[in-house]
Amino acid sequence: MHPRSKLSQAQREQAVELFEQGYGARAVANRLGVKRGQVRRLEGRFRLHGRLCLVSKPTRKQYSFDTKMEILRRHKAGETKSDLAEEFGLSSPDLISHWVWEANKDGIDALRPKPKGRPQG
Template identity: 50%
Template sequence: MNQHSSLTAEQRLAAVDLFEEGFGRRAVSSRLGVSVWAVEGLEKRFKIWGRAALDSQPTKQAYSF
């Protein structure tokens, strides 16, 4: 996960659990006590990747020439 994220690893895991239960971004943000903006980014990744949104991704793509 992005090192500049305002959510801790525990908060991200709890947010994904709540998304799977059917909660929206506003409900998740109020339950966790974090900003809607931080949860919104995670929700977008979760909708595309599912639980894989919690995995770390390299920030720069390396190409062999």
């Protein structure tokens, strides 16, 4: 389970079972008695990865600046976040939304890799 997830492991497993039966995020949230946004994020990952959305990944994958720019360019041209996330192997379509937010807030340079370690000097 993701450390920041507000859903318990049992709730996540129940949600995935309901997604497999064809229920959407609203119906699953109502049945589990949780907020729709929490279930909607899980549903997005379920649509990309199936049952593997229940498995947490050991490390965070980093994407090059050029890859991020290509994804954002294609998203702006009208391609869906879900299709792009599937094509590029992103963990979630919400990652694209985050990149858009960062670029709008701090400019394109916000998407460049951050230097690692402590600053020199």
